[in-house]
Structures are given as structure tokens and as C-alpha cells.
Amino acid sequence: MENEMLEQNKQEKPVSLLTKALLTGFVGGVLWSMLGALAAYFNFTSVSPASFILRSWLQTGWSDSWLGQLISIFVIGVISVLLAIVYYGLFRKMKSIWPSAIFGVGLWFIVYFLLQPIFPNVPQMAELSMDTVVTTICLFLLYGIFVGYSISYDYLDSVTKKNV
């Protein structure tokens, strides 16, 4: 078949797919935690990226300033790379946008419910204000879609070579 010569029919190497997923994970973590920091600045949420990354261990003055937020955002980006690997390993074959949305919301439950005891600076779920809960759930949901949907789209795209 002459078609195999065409660029569109060349198989993309799985390595590059994984690299893409890692990059998506990092950018996603940085982007949405930046929005989280902005939301915290405008008091939409009482929990900022710094409050569970840094302030659980460091109660110094700078950890609540912009520098603390910046470092936390970067750390979340790195953690997000790990999450992207998990998503790539487990759910990359999911087709629609919904599994990734559930992934995001599930992640929220893990962070705010299961892992809450690790972060002394994050109040218990029942004590969070309505605004905080809604804002953080929405951010996690969008983060989930951003990372999850991108990974599964890239995977399906490389398999089928057309939009699905």
C-alpha cells in the first residue's frame, strides 16, 4: 500500500505519547493551581496551593506570600506529572470526557477527605465553607478534564488516526 508512506499513517512511538502525557500533567498542574492561587487571592477559597503544600510544615512568614505560592505551584506541577503517569497507565483507553471529569472530582475527595489528616493546615471537610468547596471542586474537575481528556485523546488519536 502506498498509503503507508503517508505521514498520517505512521505509527507514533509510545515514548512520545508518554512524554506528551508528562508535559500535559506538568502544565495542567501549574495552570490550574495558578488559578487556585488567584481564587485564594480573591478569597473564593480559604485553601490556597501553599496551604497544603508548604504551610502544613512551614509556618514561616514567607510561605504565605507570593513566593510560597510560586514554590507550591511548581511542586504541584511535579506532583501532577506523577498523576498523569497514573492516568496514562490506568485510564488512557477511556473514550469520552466524563471519566476524566470523574477522575478530577475523585482526586478532590482523596485530597480533602482521605489525605486531609496529612495537611494540618487544611480544615476538615465539614468545616470548609460553601465557597471553598465549590471553587476547589470546580478547579479539580477542570484539572481532571485537562489532564485526563488530553491523555486519552492523544492515545485514541494515535491509534485511530482520526478524530474520535
Place this chain on the structure above:
Amino acid sequence: MKNKKNQSPISPKIKINENYMKEKIGVGTSFDVGFRDVTILKKTAHLYYLTGLCDSSIIVELLKKLVEINDNESNLRKVAEIVENRLVHQQVTRVKTMDEAVDQLLSGLIVLFIDGEDEAFVVDVRSYPGRSPQEPDTEKVVRGARDGYTENIIQNTALTRRRVRDERLRHEIVQVGERSKTDICISYIKDIADEGLVKKIKDEINKIDIDGLSMADKTIEEYLVKQGFNPFPLVRYTERPDVSANHLFEGHVLIMVDTSPSMIITPTTYFHHVQHAEEYRQAPVIGTFIRWVRFLGIFASVFLLPFWLLLVLEPSLLPKDLTFIGPNETGNIPIVIQIIMADIGIEFLRMAAIHTPTPLSTAMGLIAAVLIGQIAIDVGLFSAEVILYVAISAIGSFATPSYELSVANKISRILLLIITSIFGVPGFVIGSTLYILLLAMTRSLNTPYLWPFIPFNIKAIVHILIRVSVPMTKNRPSIVHPKNNYKQP
């Protein structure tokens, strides 16, 4: 529908053909269908034409040649061959059925019947009324080509061909509309465009079964993308041949519809609607700057008003440094009502400006600016800050290059305003999330609408955030699934 049409053949008896023409298309009743009777080598020949769509000087020339046959030829048995030879024009074809002949006649070609022949000659002498290429109003640039598409599909294909002299450029033409018989041209470059997409578009267009396409491209779009209640534009329009040539090179498929100067570019994403030819006419840095300012404007047109409203409703949200934001005195009317009233006022102006003649629109602007703006504040109807923010977001919508996108964003803004005023922070956050979520779920011809943001594609998003210089763009965008990925072979 198309199969049910009975295909009546052309009769060798010219009287039968004449009656058919009288009955079916009303020769003699409709004044724009003309008819001329000549005798060639003792045989009657009938010439039909449509006044207004033909070039008379060519017809006269052809008639002259036909009549001269009587002086120069004598072979009575080969009339058809002689006539065909003497029809001195490059586009002469033979048709076998009356339906074909009538279709061609009504497109502006002339049809010649000869007694004793079961075929008719069709000569393309079309000359459609129309304007010459002009710069399109909605896509002006400071420098660069000033030609734009017109209402004539032949001119439009020519304007494209001028920029793409590739032998692999395909202009496929189909006719749609049982009564209007509108020509639709599907353009793509054969070794770049995705075959699946071309096939899908052709199938969708062939499935259209309708009387006529009086709104041309818009009607085709509605059949193609099945929009439903989604207000966002699912295809991009352009009237600039350079923009469409650029998209052809990238592997997009273009659809042109006769009688419309707007080309449909498919597939389209949200970010196709926030770009403008002007960015590519400036240095990359300037182009990037223009683009970022424009993004800011578009962002403000959606989120600025709801966000400000939120800060007014709940001043406790404001950080220490920004406490000056918000009106100093609460007016007599709730802020959200003021905003919506002012927004609708601007909408009045915008709509009125579309169909107000230019001399009157100056007066209209004066009334709007001085009377309504200033006096509404003095009377105590609006607070000054409302006017400021409504004006910024209105200018933001005007800065959106795609008119369709700006209107869709306006609707989103009003919905966000209402939901924010009712539910406060949760309303604003959930509303904004839904805005992104619904856009991410939208698909135009199977293309994710928010690509390359969601799903994320680093290379493509860099090309959207930064206007990269042309020598640096080596690949075509992956979203069109080009057959051949390299722009610089």
C-alpha cells in the same frame, strides 16, 4: 427526490421540443427566456437563451457563423457535425435529455436544437451580473492584498487558484437545491487534506434535500455541523483569498457556495475565531502583542462584568490592596439590573448601526454617548462604574475578530451575570466551569472545539499564544490530520 425525476429525452422532432420548452419553462410567458429561430441547410434550428445572464456579443458572433453555413456548406446529411464545428467557442457540449438542457439554459448557457437530431448543443456564454473583488469590510488589514471574494463562484475559484497554483488543488462542484440548483464547490489540496473529512463533507452535502439555498453558506453550515442550541460558531468564515489559501496549505477543506462571498473553513476550533490576518502582516513580535491584547479583550468581554458584579455584591472578597473597587454609593437600582440594562442598550445601538444609513448613524452615536451615557448617570439611573465596565466589555466584544463568536460570548456573559447575581461565588465559579466544560464537549465535524487547550497540545498552543514566524512553522496543525505533515519539503 433526484431519482424520481423523469428524464425525458430530446426528440428528433423539433416541434415536440418546442412544446416542451413552452410548457415547462414558459417560453413566451416568462420574458427573460428568449428564443430565436434560424434555418441552417434547410433545417430548422432553435436557439434558447436567458436574457441577463448571457453575453450578447458572443451570441451574435455565433449566430453570424451559423447563418454563414448556408453560404459555405452544402452537405445536407451532416448538419449536426457542421454546426458543432461552426460553434466557435471553447465550451461546447452535447446533451441528450431535456432536463439537462433546461438546467443549463437556466444557468445562463445557450441551447441549440436542430430538427432531426436527438441531441442539443450547449454553449457556455455566461456572464453573471456582479461586483469586482473588493476589500472585505470585516477583515481589513493595514498592508497586504485588498482583494476579497465576490458573489460569483467562478471568480472565487479563480481568486483561490491565483494563490494556489498546485496541480493537486481540487475544486469539486456539486449542485444542491431542487429549485435553486445552487453550485457548491469543495476545495482542498489532494495530498494534504484528510480524505475522511473530504468524504464526510461530500456525503453531508449530497444528503441535503431542500428547495433552495437563499441564505447560501449559512444554510449549508446548518446542515453540516448540526448546531442545535449551541450559540458558538462551529465553522469559520473568511472573505479573504489569502486566508483561505493559507488554510488550504494547512490541510483544511473549504466550501464555497455560489452567491456568497463567505468561504466556509472546516474543521474549526474556538481558537480559529480569535485570529486575524493582520497578525500575519506584522512582525512576529508585533503580531504576538496584537494577539495578546485581543485575547485580553475577548476574556474581558466574557468574564469582566460577572466578576466585577461579584465583587460589588460581596465586597468582603476583595483583597486589602483592591478595596477601592466597587461603587461608592449604591444607586437606586440593583447593580445587576443596571448592567443588564446598559448591555441591552449597547445591543440596541449595535443592531441599529447595522441597518442605519451612515449619515444618520453619526447622530445616533451622539445621542447614545451624550444623552444616554451622561444623563443616565446624572439622573441616578446608572452608576458611573457600571458604564465603565459595560463599555470595556463591549469594546472587548468588538475586538473579537469573529462576529459570530462575539455574539455567542455576549450571551454567555449575560447568563453568567444572572447566575452570579443569584448564587454569588458558587454561581460565578460553577458558571465559568460550565462555560469551559460545554465548550470542551462541543465538537465541530468530530473536531474537539477547545483544541489545543483541551485536549492539550503543547506545540499548537504555542502557535496560538505566540505568532511564530513563518520559516519556523515546519509542521501543519495535527488537528486536520494532514496526509503530509511537513510544510517545508
